[in-house]
Amino acid sequence: MEKSDPIIVVGAGIFGLSTALHLARRGYSVTVFDRQPYDESKYSYLHGADAASADINKIIRSAYGGQTEYQSLSTEAIAAWHEWNEELASGKTIPPGMTSKDRVFVANGNISMSEDSELPPWEQACIDGMEKAGHYDTQLATTNPRHCEVAASRGLSSYMDPFQQRSRGTKPVGVLDTTGGMAIADKACRFALHKAREAGVKFVFGPQAGCLQSLRFNGSKVTGVQTRDGKLHQAAMTILACGGWTPVLLPELDGLCEATAGSVILMKIPTNSPLWDRLGPQQFPTFTFNMRAGRKGGLYGFPRNEDGYFKVGYRGTKYTNPVRHSDGKERSTPATRWSAAERDGAQLVGERLTDFPREAYQVIHTFLDKYLPELREENIPIATTRMCWYTDTFDNHFVVDRVPGKQGLMVATGGSGHAFKYLPNIGNWVVDVMENISIDREAIQAWRWRALGNKKPINNLMEGSQGERALGNIALSKESTIKQPAKAVL
Ligand SMILES: Cc1cc2nc3c(=O)[nH]c(=O)nc-3n(C[C@H](O)[C@H](O)[C@H](O)COP(=O)(O)OP(=O)(O)OC[C@H]3O[C@@H](n4cnc5c(N)ncnc54)[C@H](O)[C@@H]3O)c2cc1C
Structure with a gap:
């Protein structure tokens, strides 16, 4: 594929936005189609935006139990979230309608709590996983007196007991991930959209011109898309990133995504x-x-x-x-x-x-x-x-891969309730998959097109x-x- 060959991304949720941004950064010519008028709704669910990514806030955390592939991906993402905040604060990148006072990430920490009497193994694995990667004292257990002292010395005591359990006579049990917090989701999407536009990505929004009607084929090769307004759009690569609507648009995902x-x-x-x-x-x-x-x-x-x-x-x-x-x-x-x-x-x-x-x-x-x-x-x-x-x-891993038997078609989906936090960086990985760069990495292998086979599913589908x-x-x-x-x- 030549960099000047057109690429189409369908869907402007976090997978589509991030993919488009990173494709443009690598010099590709990209058009994103989405049937929603995001320039008007501004990714606000309360104003009619209808996508998982269109929300007021989403959790950001590094800790992933023993799943170090996502832990590393989060560490990479959180560094980028801080950079995006700095771009806003310095005035370097300010989307229309936002100001240098806006932030896309708030580092108020994420505490993972339970009603167990002792720290559950998953929480301990989060602490161990982060320490193994050199991130000491970023994970603070409410059950560990030294961690409580560290939290107090950093002014984080209220975050360690959000439900004021100690004053009610019960013991909070959980781990505060001090690297985490929340994305201001709608503003983060507007920020990514603006950055992608600045990098040269073209966006076509709206229920007719922006809506994928069907894929176009030449034999088994996908040659682009037809939108609901009847127009044909040619592409050397088409990437479907339609969130919850992807399995309906691509029935081959039956049994893998729902x-x-x-x-x-x-x-x-x-x-x-x-x-x-x-x-x-x-x-x-x-x-x-x-x-x-x-x-x-x-x-x-x-x-x-x-x-x-x-x-x-x-x-x-x-x-x-x-x-x-x-x-x-x-x-x-x-x-x-x-x-x-x-x-x-x-x-x-x-x-x-x-x-x-x-x-x-x-x-x-x-x-x-x-x-x-x-x-x-x-x-x-x-x-x-x-x-x-x-x-x-079925296994909570994303799906980022070429569609078997359909040349020129990829999917970037399967967020499984935890992909928003990767808005700044997931697209870089999608483009690596497209360019076949270091695809032996653990995360990329986990995201491959796959079948359940004899494995026990985490999520029962269909x-x-x-x-x-x-x-x-x-x-x-x-x-x-x-x-x-x-x-x-x-
Ligand atoms: C309740 C809830 C809570 C969550 N909490 C978190 C969290 O705290 N932290 C976290 O990291 N993640 C969280 N997630 C997961 C995260 O929101 C998703 O993984 C992520 O937003 C999915 O992005 P997406 O791009 O795949 O899909 P979406 O954001 O749904 O975007 C899909 C886009 O495709 C477009 N589209 C669909 N069909 C067509 C078509 N035919 N033509 C053109 N466009 C089309 C839609 O209009 C939409 O804009 C949560 C998800 C939910 C639902």
């Missing part, structure tokens, strides 16, 4: 509430809670943002929306409040788009009542809910409309019934 939903609530803290400071990023970390505790766990949350939104998410059950597609097969298909009238004739459960899984609500509220009862005491209401769709793989996680088989509550002050009982 769209699943996390459940999110946003509460809104008034500026005059005592919780404004208490839950602000100057005191409160990003957190995960009981992540390995099955359906009753899988919780995470963030400090309130500058508009007062306090976000808590649940991934203990990853929901699916199986829809029968034109080839007769069922595939989980994202359905959100913004996508009612969508998708190529596929039937969607339109009336459920603003509904929320009762189980998710109950697990979140049981947790909040126990660990942040101040929210109930202060009558902080739920402002809105969200089903956030992403792409799970359970279809009979599966117990399918939206049609679970109890849903109308959003309006749970948007009451926290006292609402279901």
Whole structure:
């Protein structure tokens, strides 16, 4: 491939943005198509942006238990997040509508907590993995007196006990990853979009001109795409990075990737509430809670943002929306409040788009009542809910590879709930895969096109409309019934 040969990236979520940015940096000629008008919605979910990457915040952490390939990738990413913050602060790169006061990364730390009585092995593996890589005292265990002293000496004590358990007579059990914190997700995407444009990437946005209708073929070679406005666009390489929609667009991903939903609530803290400071990023970390505790766990949350939104998410059950597609097969298909009238004739459960899984609500509220009862005491209401769709793989590894049997086509997807943090650097790796550079690296090998075979899956995929996680088989509550002050009982 010549650098002047056109490359098409479909999808402007984090995989597409990062890939386009790094392709342009290496001198390629790139066009990104996305059916969403991101210049207008500015990647704000509250203003209609409908993608996993379009959000107010996402967790950033280095610690990955024993998975050192992702730990190293995170260390590389976090260095780049700091650089992006510096580019903003110095005025070197300021996207339209943002200022030098904006930040894309807040280093308020990420604490991984559980209800275990002692530090679980996964947390210890995080400490060990980081120490082995030379990052001493970046992981501070709440159960380790020396670590507590280190935290106190750095002014981090409130981050080590975010739910004020000690004053309530219980012991916090967890590890504060002091390298982590949160990405300000919408601003980070706008920043990456702006950088990519500055590097020469062309973006075509909108439901007609930006929407992939079909791939174009010459025999088994993909020669480009046709967009919904009927136009043909030629490419030497087409890279699909369509998040939760990728498995529907590329049925060859059956069994490897599936769209699943996390459940999110946003509460809104008034500026005059005592919780404004208490839950602000100057005191409160990003957190995960009981992540390995099955359906009753899988919780995470963030400090309130500058508009007062306090976000808590649940991934203990990853929901699916199986829809029968034109080839007769069922595939989980994202359905959100913004996508009612969508998708190529596929039937969607339109009336459920603003509904929320009762189980998710109950697990979140049981947790909040126990660990942040101040929210109930202060009558902080739920402002809105969200089903956030992403792409799970059976082993939680991404998929970055050429599509077998289809020359000129790659995928960059399968974020499995943890890819946002790699916005600054994942594209560099995607381009390495495209250029066949050092593809024996552990991460790249893990991201190859693959089949489950005899392995035991981490995520069971393709359970279809009979599966117990399918939206049609679970109890849903109308959003309006749970948007009451926290006292609402279901
Ligand atoms: C609830 C939730 C919480 C998460 N929390 C974290 C976290 O804390 N930390 C972390 O690192 N990661 C997190 N993740 C994971 C992370 O958000 C995803 O891995 C990542 O954002 C996926 O990016 P993407 O580019 O693959 O997909 P998306 O961001 O979904 O983007 C896909 C894009 O493709 C476009 N598209 C789709 N179909 C077409 C078409 N036909 N034509 C043109 N364009 C199309 C869409 O419009 C969209 O813009 C979370 C995910 C969810 C859902």
